[in-house]
Amino acid sequence: MGTYKIPSKALLFTGILYSNEHYYLKSLELLSGHLGEIAMYSPPIAWDFSDYYRDELGENIIRRFVFFKNLTGQEELSEIKILSNRIEELLSTGNRRNINLDPGYLTPAKIVLASTKDYCHRIYLRDGIYAEVTLIFKKNRFVPHLNTFKDYQDERYINIFMSARRLLNVIVRQT
Numbered sequence: 001m002g003t004y005k006i007p008s009k010a011l012l013f014t015g016i017l018y019s020n021e022h023y024y025l026k027s028l029e030l031l032s033g034h035l036g037e038i039a040m041y042s043p044p045i046a047w048d049f050s051d052y053y054r055d056e057l058g059e060n061i062i063r064r065f066v067f068f069k070n071l072t073g074q075e076e077l078s079e080i081k082i083l084s085n086r087i088e089e090l091l092s093t094g095n096r097r098n099i100n101l102d103p104g105y106l107t108p109a110k111i112v113l114a115s116t117k118d119y120c121h122r123i124y125l126r127d128g129i130y131a132e133v134t135l136i137f138k139k140n141r142f143v144p145h146l147n148t149f150k151d152y153q154d155e156r157y158i159n160i161f162m163s164a165r166r167l168l169n170v171i172v173r174q175t
Helices: 021-035 074-090 155-174
Strands: 011-018 038-041 062-068 099-107 110-115 123-126 129-138 141-144
Touching (some): 011 021, 011 155, 021 038, 021 062, 021 074, 021 099, 038 155, 062 155, 074 099, 074 110, 074 123, 099 155
Antiparallel strands (some): 011 062, 011 099, 038 062, 099 110, 123 129, 129 141
16 A cells, blocks of 8 residues: 655746737736746747637737746645636736736646646646646656647757756755
8 A cells, every 4th residue: 555645846837828028027927926936937939839829819929938936736736727817817808818828837757737628638636627747757858748739849848848847956955
């Protein structure tokens, strides 16, 4: 019989899609107000993987990732996704989002994203929120999972998450 133990804390991050810098900056203000100091920002990456968000977010969509200094309990992901949805609503105009916030967490072994949509590879957490393992750490790098979104398979994203994994190690050593 196995014995249970509380999982280690994780490095919280949010993937942000936007085309208007104002909404990006406002989302950072709101996210950090709730989740604490941002420890690392990714460079902007043109998001041209599909037309899915164009009607809402507009042309020339950018993806950025922000990683938070305060480590979080993995069980908090559903609450954080609900918070990010509220921020999206707050920054919406009319019935149109101006920003897309995708929270997740990083552990030494995996990248986990939150979602409001059920699918075969997602596990229900609570309050209408699901989680999916998006990248797994194997042979000294993050690699895509079976249903990983195309953009998360991009080498630029993987390099960002490798840097964030090193950041997690530094934060853990400091605590």
